[in-house]
Amino acid sequence: MNAILLFAFTQTKRFFRDPIALFFTFAFPLIFLFVFGGIFGGNDNIKFEVAIYNNSDTAFAKKFVSDLTSGDTFEQVTDAGTIESAKEKMGRGELDTVLVLPQNFGNPNKQSLPSGQLEVYYDEAKPQTGQTVASVLSSVLAGINNDLTKTAPPFSVKQVATTNSGLSNFDYTFSGLLGFSMLSLAIFGLASRIPADKNNGSLRRIRATPFRPSQLIVGTMLYYGFIGALAVLLMIILGVTIFNFDMRGSWLQFALFSVPSFIMLLGFGLLVGGASKNENQSAVLTQIVALPMMFLSGVFFPRFLMPDWLQAITAYIPLSPVIDGIRMITTEAKTVVDLGPELGLIALWIVLVYLLTIKLFRWE
Amino acid sequence: MAQLPIIAVKNLTKRYGSTTTVKGISFEVKKGEIFGILGPNGAGKTTTLEMIEALRPIDGGTVLLDGIDVAKKPQRIREIIGIQLQSSNFYDKVTLKEQLKMFGSFYGESVDPMELLESVQLAEKSKSFPEKLSGGQKQRFSIACALVNKPKVLFLDEPTTGLDPQARRNLWELIQTINADGITVVLTSHYMEEAQLLCDRLAIMDQGEIIALDSPKAMIKQLLKRGFTKKEQVEQADLEDVYIDLTGKALRE
Numbered sequence: 001m002n003a004i005l006l007f008a009f010t011q012t013k014r015f016f017r018d019p020i021a022l023f024f025t026f027a028f029p030l031i032f033l034f035v036f037g038g039i040f041g042g043n044d045n046i047k048f049e050v051a052i053y054n055n056s057d058t059a060f061a062k063k064f065v066s067d068l069t070s071g072d073t074f075e076q077v078t079d080a081g082t083i084e085s086a087k088e089k090m091g092r093g094e095l096d097t098v099l100v101l102p103q104n105f106g107n108p109n110k111q112s113l114p115s116g117q118l119e120v121y122y123d124e125a126k127p128q129t130g131q132t133v134a135s136v137l138s139s140v141l142a143g144i145n146n147d148l149t150k151t152a153p154p155f156s157v158k159q160v161a162t163t164n165s166g167l168s169n170f171d172y173t174f175s176g177l178l179g180f181s182m183l184s185l186a187i188f189g190l191a192s193r194i195p196a197d198k199n200n201g202s203l204r205r206i207r208a209t210p211f212r213p214s215q216l217i218v219g220t221m222l223y224y225g226f227i228g229a230l231a232v233l234l235m236i237i238l239g240v241t242i243f244n245f246d247m248r249g250s251w252l253q254f255a256l257f258s259v260p261s262f263i264m265l266l267g268f269g270l271l272v273g274g275a276s277k278n279e280n281q282s283a284v285l286t287q288i289v290a291l292p293m294m295f296l297s298g299v300f301f302p303r304f305l306m307p308d309w310l311q312a313i314t315a316y317i318p319l320s321p322v323i324d325g326i327r328m329i330t331t332e333a334k335t336v337v338d339l340g341p342e343l344g345l346i347a348l349w350i351v352l353v354y355l356l357t358i359k360l361f362r363w364e
Numbered sequence: 365m366a367q368l369p370i371i372a373v374k375n376l377t378k379r380y381g382s383t384t385t386v387k388g389i390s391f392e393v394k395k396g397e398i399f400g401i402l403g404p405n406g407a408g409k410t411t412t413l414e415m416i417e418a419l420r421p422i423d424g425g426t427v428l429l430d431g432i433d434v435a436k437k438p439q440r441i442r443e444i445i446g447i448q449l450q451s452s453n454f455y456d457k458v459t460l461k462e463q464l465k466m467f468g469s470f471y472g473e474s475v476d477p478m479e480l481l482e483s484v485q486l487a488e489k490s491k492s493f494p495e496k497l498s499g500g501q502k503q504r505f506s507i508a509c510a511l512v513n514k515p516k517v518l519f520l521d522e523p524t525t526g527l528d529p530q531a532r533r534n535l536w537e538l539i540q541t542i543n544a545d546g547i548t549v550v551l552t553s554h555y556m557e558e559a560q561l562l563c564d565r566l567a568i569m570d571q572g573e574i575i576a577l578d579s580p581k582a583m584i585k586q587l588l589k590r591g592f593t594k595k596e597q598v599e600q601a602d603l604e605d606v607y608i609d610l611t612g613k614a615l616r617e
Contacts, residue, residue, distance in 0.1 A: 006469040010455075010462055017457040201453035205509075208419060208447040209470040210439055 003211060007219035008226075015227060025189055025227060029181035029235050036177055037170060037243045048073060048096040048133055051080035051089075060106030060114040064144075073136060090123050097122050097133045113148045167331055171246045172302070174239055175327035180299045181235055182258070183319055185228040186265035187272065187290050190220070194273030195282045198364050207363040214358055217274065221266050228262055249329040256336045257329060257343070261322040264346050267353035268318065275360040293319040298327075318353075321345040370395045370430055370517060370548050371416065377424030378411050378572075385411050387572040388425060393517075393565075398539070398549040400563035402556070407569040409552040410450060410521055416550075417447055417519055430516055443471060446510030446547075448503070450521040454494040460505055461490040464512060471513035484508040484538060485615075500531030500615065504538060511542070518542060520551040524558060529607060534615050536562060557604075 015021055054065055069076040077095060080086035089095045098121040105116035118137060122130030146153060197203045206216070239245040247254075268289055276282035296310075297303070297319035303311055314320055321342035328334040328342075336343065369392035378386040386408045393399045401409045414420040416427050418438035427434040434441050454463055461477040468475035481487045484504040489497065497505060503523055510518055520539070524532045532555075539562060543549050553559050559566055560580045568576040576583060 003469040003472065006466050010458055010466045013462065014455055014457045197455070200456070201449075201451055202455045204449060205452035205454060206470070208417065208442065208449060208452070209467060209513075210442045211470040212439075 004215050004219040004222070007211070007216070008223040011220065011223040012226060015223070021189070021193075025185060026231050026234060029177075029184065029231055030238060032181065032184075033177055033235055033238060033243075036173060037239070047075055048129070049077050049094070050074045050097050050099055050133075051077050051086040051095055052099045052101070053083055053086075054101045054105075055103045056101050056105040056107075056116070058106030058114070061101050061116075064106070065101070068140070087121060090121065093123075096126075096129050099137075167246055167248070168244075170243050171331060172327065174243075174245050175330050176299045176323055177239075178232065178235065178326055179261075179297070179319055179323035180294065181232060182228065182262050182265050182322065183290065183293055183299075185231055186224070186262065186269040187286055188269075190224055190266065190269030191272040191276070191282045191286045192279055194220070194270070195276045195279045198276075198362075199278060203363055213274075213361045213363070217270055217354075217357060217361065220270060221263065224266055224269070225262060228266070232258065232262075245330075248331055249333040249335070253329050253335045254326065257325050257339060260343065260346050260350065261325070264318060264350045264353065265322070267350060267357060271353055271357040271360065274357055275362065277362065277364070293317055296320075298323045316345065318346075318349045367395055368431070369393060371399075371550070372428040373412075373416065373425070374427075375425035376412065376415060376422065376427060378408070378415060378420070379423050385572050386415070389569070389572075389574045390425075391567055391574060391577055393548060393550060396543075396546060396548055397564040398543050398551070398562050400559045400566045401550070401552045401569060402554075402559055402566060403552075403569035408572040409569055412569070413519055413521055413550070413552060417445060418442060419447075443513065444516045446513065446515035446518045448506045448510050448518075448520045448523060450525075452506075454505070454509070456495045457493055459491050459493060460486060460508075463494065463505075464509060467509050468512045473513060475512050480508045480511060481505075483511075483541075485534075498531075500527050500534060503527065503531075503535060507535075507538065507542070511547075515547060517548045517550060520549065522552055522554065524553070524555065528616070529604060530611070530613060530615050532558070533608075533613060 109115035371393035464477035
C-alpha cells in the first residue's frame with residue numbers, strides 16, 4: 001500500500017514539473033469550454049440578419065423600417081451592397097433574408113390609407129427562415145392594419161414560451177463538456193503517457209523490482225484521478241463564474257456521481273496505454289476507443305435526437321450513462337439514488353475494463 | 365565444508381522461433397565472488413542474465429538463486445537481487461532522492477537516500493533529475509538504485525560501456541567496494557582489461573554456449589601452455605597508462 005501511495009505521490013510531483021503535460025491537461029479543456037461556451041452561450045432569442053432596400057420615400061415607409069430594426073428580431077445589415085450581392089450573401093448564409101419596399105409602399109390607397117406590399121426574399125434551402133420571417137412581418141403589418149382601420153380582430157393568438165425552466169443552451173451543453181473533458185483527460189492523457197514510459201525504459205527498470213502491474217495500475221489511477229479532479233474543478237469554476245452556469249442539482253451529488261464515472265474512463269486510458277507496445281499503437285487504439293464515445297454519447301448533440309434504434313445501442317456506450325447522469329443532476333436536480341441504472345452500467349464497465357487492463361498489461 | 369553456490373544454472377535454454385539463442389548452458393556462481401560473462405555481441409549474455417533475473421521466461425533448464433527456483437518464484441527472486449539493466453532508464457523530472465525513496469518502497473523498505481547517494485559519490489546531486497547526469501554518474505546512480513533492497517546478488521549488464529577512462533576506473537573501485545561488503549556480483553563486459561581486473565571467475569560465451577569457464581589467471585595459463593606467444597614484446601606501459609598519467613585519475617563530470 002505504501003508503495004502504491006509513494007508511487008502515486010512521486011508521479012504527481014513529476015506531472016507538475018512537466019509544462020507540456022500541464023498545458024494539455026488544464027488548458028485544453030478550458031479552450032474547449034470557451035469555444036463551445038461561445039457558440040452555445042450568448043443570446044437564445046431568434047434573430048434575423050436582414051438587408052433592407054427601401055425604394056419608397058414616403059414617411060410611412062421610413063417609419064416602418066426604423067420600427068422594424070429597433071426591435072430585437074431583426075438586425076439590419078447595411079453593407080450588403082446591391083440587391084444582387086445581398087442575395088448572393090444570403091446564399092452563403094451570411095444573411096437570413098432580404099426585404100424590399102417597392103416604390104409605391106406607403107402611398108395612400110382608395111380609402112386614403114397607406115398601403116403597399118412587402119417583398120421578402122429568402123434562401124430556397126431554408127424555407128423555415130422564409131416562413132418565420134414572413135409570418136413575423138405579417139403580424140407586424142396586421143397590427144398596423146388594425147391601427148389604421150380602427151378595428152380589433154375577433155381572434156388572436158397569444159404566444160407562451162414553454163421552456164419555463166429558464167435554463168440556457170449552455171446549461172445543457174455544459175454536462176456534455178464535462179463528460180468530454182473527463183474522457184479526454186482519461187484517455188488522451190494516460191494512453192500516451194504509459195507507452196512513453198515504456199519507450200524510455202523507465203517501466204523496464206520498475207519491472208525488475210517486486211512492484212506488480214496491479215500496483216502500478218492502481219497507483220497511476222490514483223495520481224491521474226487527482227489531477228483529473230483538479231482539471232474538472234477548474235472547468236466548473238470557470239463555467240459558473242464566466243458562463244453563469246445554472247446548477248440545479250447539488251454539487252455533492254455531482255461529485256458522488258463523477259468519481260465512479262472518472263474511474264471507469266481512466267480504466268480505458270489505462271487499458272489502451274497498458275496494452276500498447278509503443279506510442280504509435282496507443283495513438284491508433286485511442287482513436288478507436290474514443291471516437292465512438294465522442295460522437296455517439298451525446299457530447300456534441302443530445303442522444304434523444306438520434307433515431308430510436310441508435311439510441312438503444314448508444315445507451316450502452318461507456319460515456320453515455322456518464323453524460324446522461326451529469327445532465328440529470330445539473331439540469332433536473334436528480335440524485336445518485338435516482339441514477340441507479342446509469343451507475344449500474346458504469347459499474348459494469350468498471351469491472352470489465354479493469355479486468356481487461358490487468359490481463360492485457362505489458363511492461364514493454 | 366563446501367559452500368552452496370548462490371546461483372546454480374543447469375541446461376538453461378532460450379528459443380526464439382526456430383533459433384536457439386541460449387543452448388543449454390550450465391554454470392555456478394559462488395557466494396561472494398565477482399563473476400563475469402564475456403562474449404561478442406549476440407552471444408546470448410544479456411538473454412542469460414535476464415533469465416536468471418526473472419525478467420524473461422525460461423524455455424528449458426533450471427536456475428536456482430539462493431536455493432529458490434527462479435521460474436517458480438520470480439517475485440521472491442526480485443526481492444533479493446539488484447539489477448542494473450543495459451537499456452533501462454529512470455523517470456525524468458524525479459530527483460535522485462525521490463527515486464530512491466520510491467524504489468525503496470517497492471521493496472517495502474524505507475531507505476536512507478542520502479546514505480546510498482554518498483556511497484556512490486552522488487550526495488551533492490540528490491536534488492538533480494536523472495536526465496541531467498553524466499554517463500558515469502548515471503551508472504553510479506543505477507547501482508545505488510540496485511542496492512536499495514540490500515541485495516544478495518548484484519547484476520550489472522555492461523556497466524562501463526561508453527564511459528571515459530576516469531569514470532570507468534571509478535566504477536571499478538565502486539564495484540570492488542560493494543563486493544567487499546559481501547554482495548555477490550555478476551557482470552557482463554566487452555572489456556578484457558576490466559574482466560581481468562575485477563572478476564574472480566569468468567564464463568566466455570559464443571553463439572549461445574559457454575566455451576570457457578575459469579579464473580582469468582588460469583585461462584591465461586592454459587593459453588600459454590598451448591604454446592601461445594605474443595608477436596611483440598610486452599611493453600612496460602601502454603597508451604592508457606600515458607593517458608591516465610597525463611589526465612589523472614580524478615573524475616570529470
